[in-house]
Amino acid sequence: MIEFKQINKSYSDGLVLSDINLTVNDGEFITFVGRSGVGKTTIFRLLIGEEKPDSGELIVNGCNVEKLTKSRIPYYRRKLGVVFQDFKLLSRKTVYENVAFTLVVSGASNKKIKELVPQAIGLVGLSGKENRFPHELSGGEQQRCAIARAIVHQPKILIADELTGDLDAIYSWEIMEILLRINKLGNTVLIATHDRDIVNRLNKRVITMENGKVAKDQAVGRYMI
Amino acid sequence: MLRSLFRVIKFGFMNFWRNIWMSFATTLIMVLTLFSISLLIILNLYGDLIIENIKNKIDVTVFFQQDVSKAQIDEVQSALSNMTDVDEVKYTSKDEALKEFQSKHGDNPLILSSITELEGNPLRDTLVIRAKNLDKYNDIKIFLDNEKYQPIVEKFTFDDNKEIINKVSSTLSIAKKIGIGVSVIFCIIVVLVMFNTIRMTIYTQKDEISIMRLVGATNAFIEIPFIIEGMLYGLFASVISTLILYPIILYTTPKINEFFQLVNVDAASVINKNLLIIIAVQLLLGIFLGVVSSAIAIRKYLKV
Ligand SMILES: Nc1ncnc2c1ncn2[C@@H]1O[C@H](COP(=O)(O)OP(=O)(O)OP(=O)(O)O)[C@@H](O)[C@H]1O
Numbered sequence: 001m002i003e004f005k006q007i008n009k010s011y012s013d014g015l016v017l018s019d020i021n022l023t024v025n026d027g028e029f030i031t032f033v034g035r036s037g038v039g040k041t042t043i044f045r046l047l048i049g050e051e052k053p054d055s056g057e058l059i060v061n062g063c064n065v066e067k068l069t070k071s072r073i074p075y076y077r078r079k080l081g082v083v084f085q086d087f088k089l090l091s092r093k094t095v096y097e098n099v100a101f102t103l104v105v106s107g108a109s110n111k112k113i114k115e116l117v118p119q120a121i122g123l124v125g126l127s128g129k130e131n132r133f134p135h136e137l138s139g140g141e142q143q144r145c146a147i148a149r150a151i152v153h154q155p156k157i158l159i160a161d162e163l164t165g166d167l168d169a170i171y172s173w174e175i176m177e178i179l180l181r182i183n184k185l186g187n188t189v190l191i192a193t194h195d196r197d198i199v200n201r202l203n204k205r206v207i208t209m210e211n212g213k214v215a216k217d218q219a220v221g222r223y224m225i
Numbered sequence: 226m227l228r229s230l231f232r233v234i235k236f237g238f239m240n241f242w243r244n245i246w247m248s249f250a251t252t253l254i255m256v257l258t259l260f261s262i263s264l265l266i267i268l269n270l271y272g273d274l275i276i277e278n279i280k281n282k283i284d285v286t287v288f289f290q291q292d293v294s295k296a297q298i299d300e301v302q303s304a305l306s307n308m309t310d311v312d313e314v315k316y317t318s319k320d321e322a323l324k325e326f327q328s329k330h331g332d333n334p335l336i337l338s339s340i341t342e343l344e345g346n347p348l349r350d351t352l353v354i355r356a357k358n359l360d361k362y363n364d365i366k367i368f369l370d371n372e373k374y375q376p377i378v379e380k381f382t383f384d385d386n387k388e389i390i391n392k393v394s395s396t397l398s399i400a401k402k403i404g405i406g407v408s409v410i411f412c413i414i415v416v417l418v419m420f421n422t423i424r425m426t427i428y429t430q431k432d433e434i435s436i437m438r439l440v441g442a443t444n445a446f447i448e449i450p451f452i453i454e455g456m457l458y459g460l461f462a463s464v465i466s467t468l469i470l471y472p473i474i475l476y477t478t479p480k481i482n483e484f485f486q487l488v489n490v491d492a493a494s495v496i497n498k499n500l501l502i503i504i505a506v507q508l509l510l511g512i513f514l515g516v517v518s519s520a521i522a523i524r525k526y527l528k529v
Pocket residue numbers: 011012013016034035036037038039040041042043085162
């Protein structure tokens with residue numbers, strides 16, 4: 001369970017999030033929508049402990065994220081899977097190495113790596129492209145690779161920021177289907193998107209943000225901006 | 226834990242190989258540093274050896290008058306032996322001295338014939354006195370200057386090597402000071418260069434490092450490869466430096482023996498006895514300098 005309690009967050013040039021209260025139950029699929037710059041990415045940054053809220057509490061599975069010390073944060077992050085808005089793939093590593101990286105860093109055994117990495121690559125449909133470097137992949141394939149890296153360690157919570165940016169409709173939906181499959185396995189999925197069709201087709205909970213606040217929180221939401 | 230350690234070491238090696246040219250230049254400077262420090266150690270060893278050797282050669286020789294009896298000499302000998310400053314008093318009779326002289330110059334008929342032309346033994350009974358300590362020769366001199374001995378002592382000679390010793394040791398101490406200065410400067414240069422190299426590695430891996438953080442790498446996991454990289458410079462440099470140093474030692478030790486006419490001591494054996502220490506000093510110092518410069522770079526550019 002994820003709980004935002006009276007979260008306020010400002011950067012040097014002003015308040016971005018004010019008074020955010022949200023509860024996300026295990027196994028939910030939530031879509032954040034809102035104009036560019038409204039603070040969707042900021043919410044995710046708080047969730048992974050990259051930024052700290054100015055005030056308020058953020059509790060993830062009983063753990064107070066804003067109180068985590070620097071030395072605890074790595075261990076906390078290993079429980080999450082994150083697909084970043086800009087993918088953040090390692091350009092000098094192959095698809096396989098990129099996906100394995102999460103496991104390597106967290107000290108998984110070679111046996112476990114050999115077992116989990118092909119699974120994750122298969123799940124996102126990149127089998128056969130393990131030895132390519134990121135620049136040898138299309139934008140959509142890079143995104144799949146980023147998803148594979150985010151899910152390879154089987155996190156209970158998957159966060160995907162702005163997944164379907166500039167992909168065609170069919171391709172975008174294929175990506176969404178991957179996330180839905182992960183959600184079906186019982187994992188919590190949080191995404192942010194600007195894609196109206198996707199939101200309307202998902203029929204999942206939608207949180208609409210405006211002016212740094214939660215404007216609407218609908219159990220089966222539609223894209224309305 | 227062990228697995229992570231292994232991975233971290235591998236990353237360190239990768240950092241090293243990835244920009245091999247820069248690593249090469251950095252290693253070279255480290256080699257120069259370690260080499261100059263080894264030379265300093267060797268200079269010290271040689272210096273002690275040479276001074277010790279000169280000290281061994283110092284003595285006072287007392288020449289007695291022709292007609293002095295053995296009893297009188299014995300008396301002087303025991304008086305000298307009783308002095309606390311005297312280490313050894315050695316008696317050589319004129320007959321022994323003659324025999325020795327003849328055998329020494331046995332192959333030179335001119336000298337031999339000039340000796341036999343003289344009537345009787347031209348040589349004198351002698352006492353050779355060795356002091357315990359360089360500063361004590363003066364006391365012995367004063368002792369022998371006593372009027373009591375004037376009738377029996379023809380003369381005594383004192384090889385005053387003190388001046389030579391002073392000259393050698395002051396030259397050595399200047400050389401040591403220069404050596405220490407050069408070594409310290411090299412150490413500073415090597416830390417600066419290594420710091421810069423590691424900083425560059427950190428810089429080129431900025432993205433990688435931030436991604437490592439985001440997928441849950443601990444600080445130790447991120448930092449240790451750079452420490453390993455620093456250690457590798459020290460390791461390789463000390464190996465290279467030793468490989469250069471060893472032939473130089475092999476070549477110079479006989480020359481040192483010869484040039485300074487070392488007796489009882491042998492430059493090669495002294496160096497060999499200390500070779501392990503020299504290698505260990507290089508290795509430890511190299512690794513230490515590597516770790517220190519990495520640690521500074523990490524502190525400056527990796528702390529979040
Ligand atoms: N590191 C930062 N320093 C200062 N301001 C920031 C920083 N990061 C984000 N902001 C500002 O905070 C606001 C919210 O940014 P955020 O990235 O959360 O928006 P977003 O909803 O994800 O937008 P988009 O849909 O374009 O991705 C923006 O006005 C942005 O300029």
